[in-house]
Amino acid sequence: MKTRDKIIHASLKLFNERGERNITTNHIAAYLKISPGNLYYHFRNKEDIISSIFLLYESHLDSGFQPYMGQEVSLELLVGYFDTMFETLWEFRFMYDNLTDILTRDEAVLKRYQHTQQQALNRSSHILSKLREDGVLAIEQEQITPLADTMRMIACFWIGYKQTHSINATITKASLYEGLLRVLMIFKAHATPESQGTFTRLEQHYQAMANTCFMPNLDVHSLAS
Amino acid sequence: MKTRDKIIHASLKLFNERGERNITTNHIAAYLKISPGNLYYHFRNKEDIISSIFLLYESHLDSGFQPYMGQEVSLELLVGYFDTMFETLWEFRFMYDNLTDILTRDEAVLKRYQHTQQQALNRSSHILSKLREDGVLAIEQEQITPLADTMRMIACFWIGYKQTHSINATITKASLYEGLLRVLMIFKAHATPESQGTFTRLEQHYQAMANTCFMPNLDVHSLAS
Amino acid sequence: MKTRDKIIHASLKLFNERGERNITTNHIAAYLKISPGNLYYHFRNKEDIISSIFLLYESHLDSGFQPYMGQEVSLELLVGYFDTMFETLWEFRFMYDNLTDILTRDEAVLKRYQHTQQQALNRSSHILSKLREDGVLAIEQEQITPLADTMRMIACFWIGYKQTHSINATITKASLYEGLLRVLMIFKAHATPESQGTFTRLEQHYQAMANTCFMPNLDVHSLAS
Amino acid sequence: MKTRDKIIHASLKLFNERGERNITTNHIAAYLKISPGNLYYHFRNKEDIISSIFLLYESHLDSGFQPYMGQEVSLELLVGYFDTMFETLWEFRFMYDNLTDILTRDEAVLKRYQHTQQQALNRSSHILSKLREDGVLAIEQEQITPLADTMRMIACFWIGYKQTHSINATITKASLYEGLLRVLMIFKAHATPESQGTFTRLEQHYQAMANTCFMPNLDVHSLAS
DNA sequence: AATGAATGAGCATTCATTCAT
DNA sequence: AATGAATGAATGCTCATTCAT
Numbered sequence: 001m002k003t004r005d006k007i008i009h010a011s012l013k014l015f016n017e018r019g020e021r022n023i024t025t026n027h028i029a030a031y032l033k034i035s036p037g038n039l040y041y042h043f044r045n046k047e048d049i050i051s052s053i054f055l056l057y058e059s060h061l062d063s064g065f066q067p068y069m070g071q072e073v074s075l076e077l078l079v080g081y082f083d084t085m086f087e088t089l090w091e092f093r094f095m096y097d098n099l100t101d102i103l104t105r106d107e108a109v110l111k112r113y114q115h116t117q118q119q120a121l122n123r124s125s126h127i128l129s130k131l132r133e134d135g136v137l138a139i140e141q142e143q144i145t146p147l148a149d150t151m152r153m154i155a156c157f158w159i160g161y162k163q164t165h166s167i168n169a170t171i172t173k174a175s176l177y178e179g180l181l182r183v184l185m186i187f188k189a190h191a192t193p194e195s196q197g198t199f200t201r202l203e204q205h206y207q208a209m210a211n212t213c214f215m216p217n218l219d220v221h222s223l224a225s
Numbered sequence: 226m227k228t229r230d231k232i233i234h235a236s237l238k239l240f241n242e243r244g245e246r247n248i249t250t251n252h253i254a255a256y257l258k259i260s261p262g263n264l265y266y267h268f269r270n271k272e273d274i275i276s277s278i279f280l281l282y283e284s285h286l287d288s289g290f291q292p293y294m295g296q297e298v299s300l301e302l303l304v305g306y307f308d309t310m311f312e313t314l315w316e317f318r319f320m321y322d323n324l325t326d327i328l329t330r331d332e333a334v335l336k337r338y339q340h341t342q343q344q345a346l347n348r349s350s351h352i353l354s355k356l357r358e359d360g361v362l363a364i365e366q367e368q369i370t371p372l373a374d375t376m377r378m379i380a381c382f383w384i385g386y387k388q389t390h391s392i393n394a395t396i397t398k399a400s401l402y403e404g405l406l407r408v409l410m411i412f413k414a415h416a417t418p419e420s421q422g423t424f425t426r427l428e429q430h431y432q433a434m435a436n437t438c439f440m441p442n443l444d445v446h447s448l449a450s
Numbered sequence: 451m452k453t454r455d456k457i458i459h460a461s462l463k464l465f466n467e468r469g470e471r472n473i474t475t476n477h478i479a480a481y482l483k484i485s486p487g488n489l490y491y492h493f494r495n496k497e498d499i500i501s502s503i504f505l506l507y508e509s510h511l512d513s514g515f516q517p518y519m520g521q522e523v524s525l526e527l528l529v530g531y532f533d534t535m536f537e538t539l540w541e542f543r544f545m546y547d548n549l550t551d552i553l554t555r556d557e558a559v560l561k562r563y564q565h566t567q568q569q570a571l572n573r574s575s576h577i578l579s580k581l582r583e584d585g586v587l588a589i590e591q592e593q594i595t596p597l598a599d600t601m602r603m604i605a606c607f608w609i610g611y612k613q614t615h616s617i618n619a620t621i622t623k624a625s626l627y628e629g630l631l632r633v634l635m636i637f638k639a640h641a642t643p644e645s646q647g648t649f650t651r652l653e654q655h656y657q658a659m660a661n662t663c664f665m666p667n668l669d670v671h672s673l674a675s
Numbered sequence: 676m677k678t679r680d681k682i683i684h685a686s687l688k689l690f691n692e693r694g695e696r697n698i699t700t701n702h703i704a705a706y707l708k709i710s711p712g713n714l715y716y717h718f719r720n721k722e723d724i725i726s727s728i729f730l731l732y733e734s735h736l737d738s739g740f741q742p743y744m745g746q747e748v749s750l751e752l753l754v755g756y757f758d759t760m761f762e763t764l765w766e767f768r769f770m771y772d773n774l775t776d777i778l779t780r781d782e783a784v785l786k787r788y789q790h791t792q793q794q795a796l797n798r799s800s801h802i803l804s805k806l807r808e809d810g811v812l813a814i815e816q817e818q819i820t821p822l823a824d825t826m827r828m829i830a831c832f833w834i835g836y837k838q839t840h841s842i843n844a845t846i847t848k849a850s851l852y853e854g855l856l857r858v859l860m861i862f863k864a865h866a867t868p869e870s871q872g873t874f875t876r877l878e879q880h881y882q883a884m885a886n887t888c889f890m891p892n893l894d895v896h897s898l899a900s
Numbered sequence: 901a902a903t904g905a906a907t908g909a910g911c912a913t914t915c916a917t918t919c920a921t
Numbered sequence: 922a923a924t925g926a927a928t929g930a931a932t933g934c935t936c937a938t939t940c941a942t
Binding site: 265 | 910911913915
Binding site for chain 5: 474475476486487490495496
């Protein structure tokens with residue numbers, strides 16, 4: 001891997017593990033066993049590194065949220081989207097510990113972040129619309145975007161929420177699934193009576209996933225069954 | 226006002242306006258035109274100032290969330306609680322820009338914060354239970370606490386969310402009402418058919434309130450009518 | 451006791467226990483539950499307090515080192531002097547942790563200290579002379595002052611020496627007697643053959659004293675026997 | 676010279692001249708016309724600088740106190756040791772102005788210091804034993820270590836003693852020779868009658884050295900004659 | 901590409917001392 | 922005599938960034 005990419009990935013790793021505020025450019029250089037000067041050869045400044053990490057974030061989100069023109073809307077598809085979102089959140093969780101602060105510092109990053117988020121929201125709303133048309137959701141058209149937004153919000157702040165409001169502050173994959181179940185709960189509240197069962201099955205699936213985090217050797221096919 | 230209180234309020238103001246990480250003790254002293262030594266005469270250190278602000282936060286929350294022994298549960302009462310929460314969040318919004326970081330630094334504050342939040346959650350759950358018994362909410366008993374928790378979560382992170390995900394990042398009272406409406410939306414999703422109308426009226430009330438922010442001279446009695 | 455004296459004695463106590471450098475004027479005031487302003491009403495500054503402690507030190511030394519015109523020189527008398535010195539050292543031990551530093555800061559105190567020390571040295575030399583005349587010490591007249599000086603030096607720096615060169619750094623009365631025995635060792639090296647026995651008895655006495663520190667209830671008459 | 680070494684030597688110089696407590700890291704940086712940041716690039720903190728100075732001290736002492744396997748014990752050899760000790764003390768005299776304080780602050784340095792001192796003491800005792808076997812010293816075997824210890828003590832605190840107890844507080848090489856003569860005095864007190872002459876000659880030698888300090892151009896062969 | 905020494909403004913904090921009351 | 926709030930220069934130290942090599 002090129003030095004530039006090494007710096008991005010080391011920074012991301014260290015930021016996630018110990019918080020962006022606690023990681024200096026010298027920490028990153030020392031971790032990679034390169035000189036601080038070399039780090040600044042590849043990046044103008046620390047903000048520039050963060051900006052590059054956001055670029056990575058954006059492409060993760062974009063590639064995981066591909067629209068699905070023409071395909072039939074399935075719950076699996078929708079869940080695929082949420083899987084993507086939660087995985088992205090895990091990968092870039094340092095951002096969500098400190099989102100306001102980071103975005104306030106760099107106007108350009110803020111704009112790009114908002115654009116990416118807006119696109120993700122549009123796609124989510126589009127899917128919710130289809131689910132409504134298909135009789136899965138009992139919801140008025142004008143409530144669709146607010147609902148998508150609420151779900152996104154819970155996803156975005158779940159990590160920060162867990163870290164501050166739960167006794168055990170360490171974030172794990174299991175605690176992320178807990179967040180997913182919370183989103184599903186809201187989803188289910190808007191489900192038509194006929195689709196309640198489907199949502200129940202989804203819940204059971206993710207509950208199993210959360211449990212699996214502690215039993216990693218089990219092969220999981222809970223949804224398929 | 227006593228110097229000690231001046232320091233607390235100036236800190237709160239500056240933290241809210243420019244972020245806690247960007248405000249040094251010297252900034253606070255300079256803003257108040259007192260010496261850094263004087264600031265440290267009144268507070269052991271910066272953490273101590275923050276701790277005192279949290280004390281203020283806790284008493285705001287506690288006094289606004291008085292239990293209502295004996296009274297009849299009304300939507301108005303519940304809404305009063307949310308009004309309190311949203312106003313408190315506004316007053317102490319700097320915390321939510323950086324909650325993980327702040328709470329990680331001071332174990333004692335973390336414990337107190339979590340205790341306060343737990344009590345607020347208990348009271349919310351209690352009210353939801355009553356609403357369920359009164360046939361207002363169609364929700365299983367075991368879903369009550371998760372629902373209360375979700376609503377709290379949206380309340381807690383609404384400001385941070387707005388600040389980072391909306392184009393116009395400036396937080397106003399109107400944008401807080403927007404958050405309130407979002408919570409109501411979730412609420413309404415669990416309403417029994419008979420109480421749908423009540424929730425609709427509530428929505429209209431808060432919508433009016435939000436609009437009034439731009440027309441402050443109008444006397445508002447939207448709920449009464 | 452008057453506030454002024456309370457300040458002197460509290461300062462002495464705190465300096466001895468925790469080191470002069472580690473005790474601020476605010477510490478002293480807080481310990482006495484008086485205001486810093488009051489402390490500065492009684493003393494111009496910290497140096498002034500230290501100067502007053504030195505005054506106390508000087509009078510201790512002077513009163514314990516009264517010349518003994520006319521009396522017969524006895525070993526008991528001499529030992530009385532060393533008892534005084536060691537007790538004074540114990541009482542004012544903070545000085546000897548940091549003597550250079552303290553005396554460098556205040557010219558006037560330095561001069562007074564040196565004067566007091568010179569007088570103590572003169573008296574010691576005078577006694578040694580008599581002991582020589584009485585056939586107790588086998589020493590040339592011109593070696594008398596250097597010998598007195600060496601003994602004083604060991605006395606003065608014993609505490610500092612113990613604190614830095616022994617594994618167990620805590621200073622106790624017992625460790626002071628250890629220093630006394632060291633001085634006696636030098637003394638004995640200059641004893642005439644006839645007086646060796648007397649010095650041996652002295653050593654046994656102080657050895658017993660050192661042991662007594664751990665058995666405080668025993669009545670000690672080791673010298674008398 | 677490398678910056679790191681410059682910092683060590685400048686610190687040593689400034690500490691010796693003005694006392695360690697009175698020299699801040701900023702003083703050192705200013706003296707060397709480097710930035711405080713640069714100083715902290717080379718040293719973790721002030722303790723780290725002091726620790727490095729102690730390393731220097733230890734190697735000075737170790738290299739000057741090489742054991743002398745097989746050689747015949749001569750007074751010259753012994754005196755060589757004391758020369759080393761006194762010169763080392765001169766070079767690092769700031770330590771002895773404040774030894775308790777400095778060693779109390781850093782456990783690791785204390786341990787190393789005590790180890791170095793213990794080794795020096797062992798070697799001194801070993802030499803004294805040989806001198807006793809050779810009929811130079813009239814001393815019981817069990818008194819050897821206390822004697823070595825006493826001599827070391829005088830050496831260690833001579834500078835501090837002179838600085839505080841003599842009218843002319845400025846330390847010179849001549850005043851160091853005075854300390855050496857003091858140690859010799861104790862030594863001589865334990866000499867056998869046959870070796871008294873040798874010690875007298877030694878005294879004369881060092882007396883001459885002390886005088887030479889004021890006549891630096893004279894070639895000194897006082898011992899040889 | 902890379903090194904690593906160097907910068908310097910800034911930070912949280914301390915403490916002897918002052919002063920209005 | 923005494924209070925206690927206030928001062929302000931100073932301290933040890935940090936860290937994003939620069940630059941000669």
